[in-house]
Amino acid sequence: MTILYTLLVLAWAIVLIVGSVTFFDKILKR
Amino acid sequence: MNTELIGVLFILLVTVALASPLGRYVSRVFKGERTLLDFMAPLERFIFRMSRIDPNSPMDWKQNAWAMIKLNVFFFAWAIIILLVQSWLPFWNPNHIGGMSLTQAFHTAVSFATNTNQQHYLGETGASYFTQLLVFGYLQFVSAGTGIAALALVFKGLSSKQTTDLGNFYNLFLKSCTRILLPLAIILAIFLLFMGTPDTFQANATITTLEGHTQTVATGPAAPMVAIKQLGTNGGGFFGVNSAHPFENPNYVTNIAENVAILLIPMALVFAFGFYLERMKLAWIIFGVMMLGFLIPLGVGLHYELHGNPAITKMGVQQPTGYMEGNEVRFGPAATTLWAMSTTTTSNGSVNGMHDSLMPLTGAMAMLNMFMNCNFGGVGVGFLNFFLFLIVAVFIAGLMIGRTPEWLGKKIEGREVTIAALLIILHPLLVLSGTALSTWLITLHSNWDWLNNPGFHGFSEMLYEFTSASANNGSGFEGLIDNTVFWNLSCGFVMLLGRYLPIIGPMAIAGSLASKKKTPDSAGTLPSDSLAFGLITFAVIVFVAALSFFPVLTMGPIAEHVSLFP
Numbered sequence A: 001m002t003i004l005y006t007l008l009v010l011a012w013a014i015v016l017i018v019g020s021v022t023f024f025d026k027i028l029k030r
Numbered sequence B: 001m002n003t004e005l006i007g008v009l010f011i012l013l014v015t016v017a018l019a020s021p022l023g024r025y026v027s028r029v030f031k032g033e034r035t036l037l038d039f040m041a042p043l044e045r046f047i048f049r050m051s052r053i054d055p056n057s058p059m060d061w062k063q064n065a066w067a068m069i070k071l072n073v074f075f076f077a078w079a080i081i082i083l084l085v086q087s088w089l090p091f092w093n094p095n096h097i098g099g100m101s102l103t104q105a106f107h108t109a110v111s112f113a114t115n116t117n118q119q120h121y122l123g124e125t126g127a128s129y130f131t132q133l134l135v136f137g138y139l140q141f142v143s144a145g146t147g148i149a150a151l152a153l154v155f156k157g158l159s160s161k162q163t164t165d166l167g168n169f170y171n172l173f174l175k176s177c178t179r180i181l182l183p184l185a186i187i188l189a190i191f192l193l194f195m196g197t198p199d200t201f202q203a204n205a206t207i208t209t210l211e212g213h214t215q216t217v218a219t220g221p222a223a224p225m226v227a228i229k230q231l232g233t234n235g236g237g238f239f240g241v242n243s244a245h246p247f248e249n250p251n252y253v254t255n256i257a258e259n260v261a262i263l264l265i266p267m268a269l270v271f272a273f274g275f276y277l278e279r280m281k282l283a284w285i286i287f288g289v290m291m292l293g294f295l296i297p298l299g300v301g302l303h304y305e306l307h308g309n310p311a312i313t314k315m316g317v318q319q320p321t322g323y324m325e326g327n328e329v330r331f332g333p334a335a336t337t338l339w340a341m342s343t344t345t346t347s348n349g350s351v352n353g354m355h356d357s358l359m360p361l362t363g364a365m366a367m368l369n370m371f372m373n374c375n376f377g378g379v380g381v382g383f384l385n386f387f388l389f390l391i392v393a394v395f396i397a398g399l400m401i402g403r404t405p406e407w408l409g410k411k412i413e414g415r416e417v418t419i420a421a422l423l424i425i426l427h428p429l430l431v432l433s434g435t436a437l438s439t440w441l442i443t444l445h446s447n448w449d450w451l452n453n454p455g456f457h458g459f460s461e462m463l464y465e466f467t468s469a470s471a472n473n474g475s476g477f478e479g480l481i482d483n484t485v486f487w488n489l490s491c492g493f494v495m496l497l498g499r500y501l502p503i504i505g506p507m508a509i510a511g512s513l514a515s516k517k518k519t520p521d522s523a524g525t526l527p528s529d530s531l532a533f534g535l536i537t538f539a540v541i542v543f544v545a546a547l548s549f550f551p552v553l554t555m556g557p558i559a560e561h562v563s564l565f566p
Helices: A002-029 B003-031 B038-051 B061-088 B102-113 B129-159 B169-195 B223-231 B252-277 B280-306 B310-314 B332-345 B360-372 B381-401 B414-444 B455-470 B485-514 B531-555 B557-564
Strands: B205-208 B214-217
Touching: A002 B061, A002 B102, A002 B414, A002 B485, B003 B129, B003 B169, B003 B252, B003 B280, B003 B332, B038 B169, B061 B102, B061 B129, B061 B169, B061 B485, B102 B129, B102 B485, B129 B169, B129 B223, B129 B252, B129 B381, B129 B485, B169 B223, B169 B252, B223 B252, B252 B280, B252 B332, B252 B381, B280 B332, B280 B360, B280 B381, B280 B531, B332 B360, B360 B414, B360 B455, B360 B531, B360 B557, B381 B414, B381 B485, B381 B531, B414 B455, B414 B485, B414 B531, B455 B485, B455 B531, B455 B557, B531 B557
Parallel strands: none
Antiparallel strands: B205 B214
């Protein structure tokens, strides 16, 4: 269970960080 | 004047005196001009050749952001693997330290990769010498280099006439490590070595005390790590009690040197901005605003620490030297308070006394420094945070006087302000939601006894932990049993978002500004190097911090203060 929690937290953080590049780019291209 | 206060003044004056020439040097490194350390060039070329990276290829903001992310993924992976398997490595582990649990390794790897260095382990018992040097020591260089390189990209973006090229992250990153951090760290490490900080691979010493008891004295290769931990605003201690340990900080002279080292690069980067953009007046205005934001909390802290604790006075105990409980006895309350304010304003996180023991309002000031997180701040990222506030201040000031907001010849439009505003509210969002979640959980599960202190102080401990994580500070209020699945994972998550989004956002803004045509200053231009604009920026920073955090401060340190001074 701990492994699953750790992977979920890590995956969610990576999605948000990587997604922020695309998100900021979209804001700039508006 | 009190000799302790003279010590405080001396440290601040020495730091400011050193920061300006260092800033000029850093600016030359960023611009690629000739410097004294050009002899590092062959080493840099060798590293680039081995990595198959062209350090001169132009990169736009997105390419730079991806480069930063890729490098940091590598740093994290390296750290977590070693932390999990350190007990299996056959060398540099004479004390036979075991591997970390998964969540502790996750938290520690994130913590050092993000320049936070929040520690949910004890250095003496949780990390081998291999880990201390090649994971923690290494990450303390490269995480600081990441922040400085990101700032250099923003400088380039602000100074460019019209381009998409922000410079090359890899090039700036490596030069930040080899030409700024490494030489300074070598000088400080050698100094600490002569002052008594150990640097050995021998196992812990076993000694017999005067009472005849046997005691183990932890030692190790501490000097180089202590040097970079201060210079790179890292703060991760080699020993558990950090710079309150006599090996990490042997005497008052090392205390001065280390305190100067904490503040030096963050201050120098403000001057580097002025030299790079040839706008020294603006740099001095920014420096003044940051200094004001630093001196006010320092003044409040010194007042309360030097006047003693009324609860102790009530017991009939005199406090002629000020409030000493938890303060470092060798240095006195003034030096401990200066360190506490320096370490929280710069996102350093090392401590030379226990922040848990600070008077309530001094603790509140330490938190306020981390709430603002932009007065000098962490190396590189502190100025990036200030840059976000500047963008918002330019926008507000422009609206107030009815002019199109423009800064350094670049038009500030809604899209830049949107990114800046989102990132400014990210910090309170992470801190407050984390604190709310932990408070809710502890009331729901009374058997999750991670609090050693009930009431206001316990609340402050949880608030401080998330504030420290989100500000990438790393210091702890302590008194919190934090090596648990919840604290390791939640703080790890907060550290990741609190680190990388405020780096990527300013890169995006800088990329956008760089691509705009530069217009020369005219009568219609808002003068950003004026005292009025400095005060508006200061007001924006204070209002955001006050509106976001005053309610939680009243529930923690302010409530505790009122209970002490009814």
